[in-house]
Amino acid sequence: MDTQKWINEGYNFLIEYGPKVIGAILIWIIGSWIIKMLLKGVKKAMNKGNYDESLKKFLLNLIGWALKILLIIVVLGTVGVETTSFAAIIAAAGLAIGLALQGSLGNFAGGVLIMIFKPIKIGDLIEAQGEIGVVKEIEIFTTKLTGLSNREIIIPNGALSNGNIINFSTEGTRRVDLVFGVGYDSDIKKTKEVFSKVLAANPKILKDPAPTIAVSELADSSINFVVRPWCTTDDYWDVYFGVTEQIKEALDAAGIEIPYPHQVEIHKEN
Numbered sequence: 001m002d003t004q005k006w007i008n009e010g011y012n013f014l015i016e017y018g019p020k021v022i023g024a025i026l027i028w029i030i031g032s033w034i035i036k037m038l039l040k041g042v043k044k045a046m047n048k049g050n051y052d053e054s055l056k057k058f059l060l061n062l063i064g065w066a067l068k069i070l071l072i073i074v075v076l077g078t079v080g081v082e083t084t085s086f087a088a089i090i091a092a093a094g095l096a097i098g099l100a101l102q103g104s105l106g107n108f109a110g111g112v113l114i115m116i117f118k119p120i121k122i123g124d125l126i127e128a129q130g131e132i133g134v135v136k137e138i139e140i141f142t143t144k145l146t147g148l149s150n151r152e153i154i155i156p157n158g159a160l161s162n163g164n165i166i167n168f169s170t171e172g173t174r175r176v177d178l179v180f181g182v183g184y185d186s187d188i189k190k191t192k193e194v195f196s197k198v199l200a201a202n203p204k205i206l207k208d209p210a211p212t213i214a215v216s217e218l219a220d221s222s223i224n225f226v227v228r229p230w231c232t233t234d235d236y237w238d239v240y241f242g243v244t245e246q247i248k249e250a251l252d253a254a255g256i257e258i259p260y261p262h263q264v265e266i267h268k269e270n
């Protein structure tokens with residue numbers, strides 16, 4: 001009698017849960033295949049977009065785990081397991097982790113945006129967050145620069161992506177902005193000719209666009225000229241320092257005075 005009872009209960013269990021279990025297995029197999037195909041498609045799209053290798057691996061793992069968790073919830077729901085509480089627990093855990101890692105998640109999101117939209121790339125000379133340097137490495141949470149004095153500068157990606165970025169390497173050329181002051185007795189035309197000869201003799205200065213030489217200010221003790229030659233980004237500092245030295249020598253040779261501050265002492269007798 002007991003044996004027959006167990007047989008009947010087992011039969012009823014199979015009748016009730018058998019189709020659900022088979023359905024859950026089929027959903028798992030088909031779902032796993034769909035996830036595999038989706039990840040292949042995402043990987044192919046990332047390869048075409050030239051995404052950073054570390055970003056590709058991270059995003060593929062993240063998408064893969066998210067889809068697998070969703071598939072597990074669907075499978076459990078198919079066999080009759082209450083998934084509402086399970087989903088609520090996952091959501092609560094996600095919220096708690098998000099609040100605990102708020103700053104890190106902001107830097108992570110910034111890193112993802114930088115790697116996707118690529119406002120900068122390795123080797124670019126940039127100015128950001130009050131620092132100037134060459135981009136050495138772009139990581140998920142931080143970006144590393146090599147400063148002009150060979151310092152390593154580490155900037156959080158959250159601040160980098162939300163702030164202003166000046167990229168000096170994008171266009172390939174830069175304008176060198178220089179200001180020189182000469183005495184009021186100096187001939188303006190002759191001074192411009194001296195500047196023009198110096199710029200024309202420098203092989204690193206571009207002919208197009210042409211340099212700008214103009215009077216910018218009549219200062220207290222000098223006539224100030226702006227001298228603005230163009231050069232490639234790599235030659236910027238060579239042109240900056242070289243032209244400054246060459247113009248000083250050329251002005252001296254031409255007898256054009258570069259004024260400097262004078263101090264007058266007045267002695268009053270009692």
